[in-house]
Amino acid sequence: MNIPVNIPMNLKDPSVLTGRAYYDGQWRDGDGGRNFEVTNPASGKVIAEVADCSAEQAAAAIDAAYAAQKSWAGLLASERCAMVAELGRLMVEHADDLGAILCAEMGKPFAEARGEIIYGASFLEWYAEEGKRIYGDTIPAAAKGKRIIVLKQPVGVVASITPWNFPNAMITRKIAPALAAGCTVVARPAKLTPLSATAIAVLAERAGFPAGVFNLITSSSASSIGKEFCSNPKVRKLTFTGSTEVGRVLMRQCSDDIKKLSLELGGNAPFIVFDDADLDAAVEGAMGSKFRNAGQTCVCANRIYVQKGVYEAFAEKMVMRMQSLHVGDGFQEGINIGPLVDMDAVEKVEEHVNDAVEKGAEVMFGGFRHTLGGSFYTPTLLTGVTQAMKVAKEETFGPVAPLFSFDTEEEAVQMANDTEFGLASYFYSRDIGRCLRVAEALEYGIVGVNDGLPSTAVAPFGGVKQSGLGREGSKYGIEDFLEVKYLSLGGI
Ligand SMILES: NC(=O)c1ccc[n+]([C@@H]2O[C@H](COP(=O)([O-])OP(=O)(O)OC[C@H]3O[C@@H](n4cnc5c(N)ncnc54)[C@H](O)[C@@H]3O)[C@@H](O)[C@H]2O)c1
Numbered sequence: 001m002n003i004p005v006n007i008p009m010n011l012k013d014p015s016v017l018t019g020r021a022y023y024d025g026q027w028r029d030g031d032g033g034r035n036f037e038v039t040n041p042a043s044g045k046v047i048a049e050v051a052d053c054s055a056e057q058a059a060a061a062i063d064a065a066y067a068a069q070k071s072w073a074g075l076l077a078s079e080r081c082a083m084v085a086e087l088g089r090l091m092v093e094h095a096d097d098l099g100a101i102l103c104a105e106m107g108k109p110f111a112e113a114r115g116e117i118i119y120g121a122s123f124l125e126w127y128a129e130e131g132k133r134i135y136g137d138t139i140p141a142a143a144k145g146k147r148i149i150v151l152k153q154p155v156g157v158v159a160s161i162t163p164w165n166f167p168n169a170m171i172t173r174k175i176a177p178a179l180a181a182g183c184t185v186v187a188r189p190a191k192l193t194p195l196s197a198t199a200i201a202v203l204a205e206r207a208g209f210p211a212g213v214f215n216l217i218t219s220s221s222a223s224s225i226g227k228e229f230c231s232n233p234k235v236r237k238l239t240f241t242g243s244t245e246v247g248r249v250l251m252r253q254c255s256d257d258i259k260k261l262s263l264e265l266g267g268n269a270p271f272i273v274f275d276d277a278d279l280d281a282a283v284e285g286a287m288g289s290k291f292r293n294a295g296q297t298c299v300c301a302n303r304i305y306v307q308k309g310v311y312e313a314f315a316e317k318m319v320m321r322m323q324s325l326h327v328g329d330g331f332q333e334g335i336n337i338g339p340l341v342d343m344d345a346v347e348k349v350e351e352h353v354n355d356a357v358e359k360g361a362e363v364m365f366g367g368f369r370h371t372l373g374g375s376f377y378t379p380t381l382l383t384g385v386t387q388a389m390k391v392a393k394e395e396t397f398g399p400v401a402p403l404f405s406f407d408t409e410e411e412a413v414q415m416a417n418d419t420e421f422g423l424a425s426y427f428y429s430r431d432i433g434r435c436l437r438v439a440e441a442l443e444y445g446i447v448g449v450n451d452g453l454p455s456t457a458v459a460p461f462g463g464v465k466q467s468g469l470g471r472e473g474s475k476y477g478i479e480d481f482l483e484v485k486y487l488s489l490g491g492i
């Protein structure tokens, strides 16, 4: 595996690299030289051995971030933001290399992986500008001889924990606003995908970030590093992207010293097709939302509700379009559905399909593990799905499109909202009154109206209910890395 980006890794042999952690401006091995392995999901082959850092090393990284934070915040916003912009530029310059690394460690088809690099860079580009527009307030005083000034100041040291499914963009969506605001960061990527994060550290070093400003802890021990992040008083904010289950654990762990929290958690997105929809547009939207990253995104359509009058036509059109889904190794030309990240993911998808069929659903397309074996799964369309099935209640996180039918708008909204999650939702209709009624009634942080792919750096991404706290992207995304300070000036 020839990793093109100059990641400081000791080549043990042409197939296995050794990655290191990066903190206080130095590349570091794991405690006692310990490493953990990274495998390519398509082949199952080991492609790298990466520094397996300890909680003590995480504490050292936090110390470095703490030591660097005041001088980092003391730079002009334009000086900080110039480095944030340079990191984004370097990511775009190396998009092919970074895409290859991402495809190798996560399995995402190369074109999609490269697209994630551009998406990830867009957060750096966006916050390189937003960071120069952090405005405070003056407020008319409530008493004579006084003045009121409101300042916004960086929170301080930020700890970041991210998932495997977007190993580049979930990191930049956090570090871009944090760094632009004047915070310093200690980031821990998922054990399955440390190489993309390592490449970001390589480019951050090249972009000129001072020692201690951006720090990377690679580790196989999520909980011990997480406990250090949550308990260390020098960490003033934890930003987490991952499952609701883990988010709940981290929220409890951060409560002892009341750390600021951003939580981007699980989803269970409804996708509603009304009988007045542009059916072809609805099919395209469903295909894009459902099968992106082989269904492994937090905003994938998890439940597809189709009004009875167009149900058969929609199902037939979906079957036709699914013929264009080609499963295989993400490095091969023409492949748009890569392997699932691991066998646990396959087993969960299989459990959901089998449960639905046992409870009366029918398989119109796929419904089985792919003949390639390993963690490849055939894109699947189920009809006759009901709210009693697991696919209605749990995030499938795989290439399974379950079609539910409904009669009325009220019934569709009720079923769509019948979940503890509230991240993304979608519906297709050409009736403006219906669009406004349904958009207002859906209990979600994101509503795609005739749009299956809403994600962008310029808009606020995040959920309600058990899908999380806070927003990432847009002008809102930097507020979570700022404290509001009220100055009351007397004796004027
Ligand atoms: N809302 C969003 O923006 C968003 C984006 C991507 C993924 N997700 C969600 O993430 C989940 C899939 O990702 P995943 O499988 O990596 O999630 P996960 O919660 O299992 O792991 C996420 C990260 O947390 C770490 N982690 C796990 N247990 C921990 C602990 N006890 N203490 C500290 N860290 C711990 C993992 O190593 C990983 O780095 C799905 O539920 C998906 O919906 C949400």
Ligand SMILES: O=C[C@H](O)CS(=O)(=O)O
Pocket: 165, 166, 296, 297, 298, 299, 455, 461
């Ligand atoms: O699943 C993780 C990402 O948040 C999905 S998106 O690319 O931001 O839509």
